Amino acid sequence: MSTPGWITGCAGSDVVPVEGRPLWRGPRPAWIVGDTLAYRVVHDEAGMLRLAVVGDCYATDAQLRQGLGAVTRADWRALTGWPGSYWVVADDGRRTVVLTDVAGTRPVYYTFHHGGVVWASAATPLADLTAAPIDHAALVARMVCPTVSEVTGTGTVFAGVHRLPGGHALHLGAGRIQPYEPETQKATFEQAAEALREALVVAVERRAASAARLSADFSGGLDSTSLALLAARAGYEVFAVTRDDPTSANDDVLYARCAAAGEPRVRHVIVDESEHGLFFDRMDAAPHTDQPYTDAARWSMRHAYHRRVLDHGSDLHLTGSGGDTLLVASPSYLADLARLGQPRELLRHAVARARLRHQPVHSVLAAAITLAYTSYPQALRRLAADITQPPARWERPNASRRLHWCGSSSFAAWLTPTARDQLAQRVLATAATTDLGGVPISTHRAWCELREFGAYQAELTAQLRATGINAHAPFLDNAVVRAAMSIPVSQRQSTTVQKPLLGAALRGLVPDFLLHRRTKGAYDGNAYTGIRRNANRLHAILDDSYLVQAGIVDHAAVRADLDRLIAGAPGRLAALETLITTELWLSRHTSRPPARVWRTEEPAHA
Structure with missing residues (x-):
C-alpha cells in the first residue's frame, strides 16, 4: 500500500520512519511523512512547550501561540476548539499528548514495540513495524456489530495495533488513553440551534476562503445542498455537482435544481454516469485503504460524478457526509x-x-x-x-x-x-x-454511532484524496458535533421534518422548501442493478473467500443470499457490501509486497 501522508511518533522506542521529517526531536519525537498534509508547529522560547496541528486547521497563528497556555494547564480539550478537522500533538516537557478529533475522523493508532509506544495516523505502518497478523476476532466484531464499542474496543484488523476512540487523547510517558470529550447534554434546543448555526457558517466560510476553486456535492438533500448554499451566500462561487441516477426513483434532482435556481453563485452541473456508476463496478480500481471500508463497493458510483470535479480543477470539495448520523x-x-x-x-x-x-x-x-x-x-x-x-x-x-x-x-x-x-x-x-x-x-x-461513522469517514476521505478529490466534511468539525450532541437524542427527531435542529439552525440562510423537505433519496435500484451486472465477479470473490477459508463465514449461507439478491429479491444487501469489500481489502493486503517504512536509531534522551 502506498500510504498517503501520515504523522507518527514514539516514546521509549528506537524506531524512526524512513521518509519522516521531524516535527520535533527529543525523547518523544514526532514526524510527518509525505507532503500531502498541512501542518504548523509553535513552541515557547525555551523549546519546552511544543504544539503541532496537522490537517485542515483554520486557527490563526496567534490562536496557536495562545494554545501553548492550554498545554501548560494540561487543558487538552481547549486545543480542539478551532475550526477545521485536524490532529493535535502537544508536549509539555514531561509527556506528549496526541489527540484525535471528537468524531474520530482523524485517526490515531498505537502499538507497543520493544518496551515503548509507537503511534501513527495510519495503522498499516504500525502493522509493518510489528509484523502484525490479521486479528480475526476483531475483524468479526467490526463486521457484525461495528457500532458497539464495548465489543469492538480499541482493536483494529491488525493484532496488537489499537485505535484511539474519537474524543480521546493518547498520553505518551504516562502510558494511558483518556477521554477529553464528555458524553453530556447541557444545552436547550434553542442554544444548540444557535451554536450549530455559528459553527456551520464558520466551518464553511473558513474553507471557502482558503480555496482557489471551490466545489461541492449538491445532492438536493439537506446536508450537502445547505453547505454549498452557505458558501454561495458568503460570496463564493461554487461548482456544484448533482448525480442523476436513472436506476433509482427519487426527487433529489428536482430539489437540487430548485435550490440552484435561487443562487446565482452556484454553477450547477447534473451528471448522469449510470453506465459506469453502479454498486460493485470496477472495485479493483478503487484505491486501497488503511482499514477495511464498506463503501469501497460504491467507489465507481462516487467516482463517476466526481470526475467532473477533477475536470473543474477543484482544490477543495465540500460534502455533507456525517449529517445523517449527527442530526437524525x-x-x-x-x-x-x-x-x-x-x-x-x-x-x-x-x-x-x-x-x-x-x-x-x-x-x-x-x-x-x-x-x-x-x-x-x-x-x-x-x-x-x-x-x-x-x-x-x-x-x-x-x-x-x-x-x-x-x-x-x-x-x-x-x-x-x-x-x-x-x-x-x-x-x-x-x-x-x-x-x-x-x-x-x-x-x-x-456517540458510539458517531465515532463509528468517524472511522468510516477517515477511510472515505483518504480514498477520495487518493483520486485527487480534496474532500471536506464540515458536519464533522468539532464545534459542529458539539452543538448537535448537546441536546437529548429525542430532540433531534420530528414527525414533520427530517432534521429539526438543522432546520432551526439554518432558518433564513437556506430556503425553507429545502429545510422542510420530508423525502430522502434512496439508491436501492442502483445497488440491485450493480449486483446483477457484477454477479459473476461477486461469485468469484465468494468462491475464493479468505473468510470462508479462515472458518469465519459459511459459503453456502452467503451463496444462497447472494443468489437471492441477484434475482432482485430483498435481502442482506448491507452484509454483502461488508463481505465483498472486506474480501477485497484482505486480498490486497495479503498480496502486497513488503514495505520498508522504518529504521532504527539510538533513542534521544531529555
Whole structure:
C-alpha cells in the first residue's frame, strides 16, 4: 500500500520512519511523512512547550501561540476548539499528548514495540513495524456489530495495533488513553440551534476562503445542498455537482435544481454516469485503504460524478457526509419518550414510525416501552443471543427487532457456528463489566454511532484524496458535533421534518422548501442493478473467500443470499457490501509486497 501522508511518533522506542521529517526531536519525537498534509508547529522560547496541528486547521497563528497556555494547564480539550478537522500533538516537557478529533475522523493508532509506544495516523505502518497478523476476532466484531464499542474496543484488523476512540487523547510517558470529550447534554434546543448555526457558517466560510476553486456535492438533500448554499451566500462561487441516477426513483434532482435556481453563485452541473456508476463496478480500481471500508463497493458510483470535479480543477470539495448520523436520531429515541413519561409525544411519534415501516402502532408502542426498561447489560446479552441464533432466512425485521439499544448486522447469519459462538462470548464478557456511569443509554449509543461513522469517514476521505478529490466534511468539525450532541437524542427527531435542529439552525440562510423537505433519496435500484451486472465477479470473490477459508463465514449461507439478491429479491444487501469489500481489502493486503517504512536509531534522551 502506498500510504498517503501520515504523522507518527514514539516514546521509549528506537524506531524512526524512513521518509519522516521531524516535527520535533527529543525523547518523544514526532514526524510527518509525505507532503500531502498541512501542518504548523509553535513552541515557547525555551523549546519546552511544543504544539503541532496537522490537517485542515483554520486557527490563526496567534490562536496557536495562545494554545501553548492550554498545554501548560494540561487543558487538552481547549486545543480542539478551532475550526477545521485536524490532529493535535502537544508536549509539555514531561509527556506528549496526541489527540484525535471528537468524531474520530482523524485517526490515531498505537502499538507497543520493544518496551515503548509507537503511534501513527495510519495503522498499516504500525502493522509493518510489528509484523502484525490479521486479528480475526476483531475483524468479526467490526463486521457484525461495528457500532458497539464495548465489543469492538480499541482493536483494529491488525493484532496488537489499537485505535484511539474519537474524543480521546493518547498520553505518551504516562502510558494511558483518556477521554477529553464528555458524553453530556447541557444545552436547550434553542442554544444548540444557535451554536450549530455559528459553527456551520464558520466551518464553511473558513474553507471557502482558503480555496482557489471551490466545489461541492449538491445532492438536493439537506446536508450537502445547505453547505454549498452557505458558501454561495458568503460570496463564493461554487461548482456544484448533482448525480442523476436513472436506476433509482427519487426527487433529489428536482430539489437540487430548485435550490440552484435561487443562487446565482452556484454553477450547477447534473451528471448522469449510470453506465459506469453502479454498486460493485470496477472495485479493483478503487484505491486501497488503511482499514477495511464498506463503501469501497460504491467507489465507481462516487467516482463517476466526481470526475467532473477533477475536470473543474477543484482544490477543495465540500460534502455533507456525517449529517445523517449527527442530526437524525436512532429509532430507539422512542424509548426515551416512554421512559420520560411523555405519552402524547410517544403516541404521535409511534404512529409516524408505524406508518413509515408499515407496522401496527401497538407493536411499535410495545417495543418502545419494553426498550425503555431494558438496561444496557441486558441489551448486550440480547445482542449475544441474537448473534448465537440469527434467523436462517432473511425476513423484514419486526418492531421489536428494529428498536434496540445495540443490534447486530445481518452479517451474523453468515458466520460459522464457531465464529458465532466466539463473538457471542465476547459480547457476554462485556455485558458483565459495562458501566455507563450515569450517561443515558441513548446518548451513549449516539456517540458510539458517531465515532463509528468517524472511522468510516477517515477511510472515505483518504480514498477520495487518493483520486485527487480534496474532500471536506464540515458536519464533522468539532464545534459542529458539539452543538448537535448537546441536546437529548429525542430532540433531534420530528414527525414533520427530517432534521429539526438543522432546520432551526439554518432558518433564513437556506430556503425553507429545502429545510422542510420530508423525502430522502434512496439508491436501492442502483445497488440491485450493480449486483446483477457484477454477479459473476461477486461469485468469484465468494468462491475464493479468505473468510470462508479462515472458518469465519459459511459459503453456502452467503451463496444462497447472494443468489437471492441477484434475482432482485430483498435481502442482506448491507452484509454483502461488508463481505465483498472486506474480501477485497484482505486480498490486497495479503498480496502486497513488503514495505520498508522504518529504521532504527539510538533513542534521544531529555
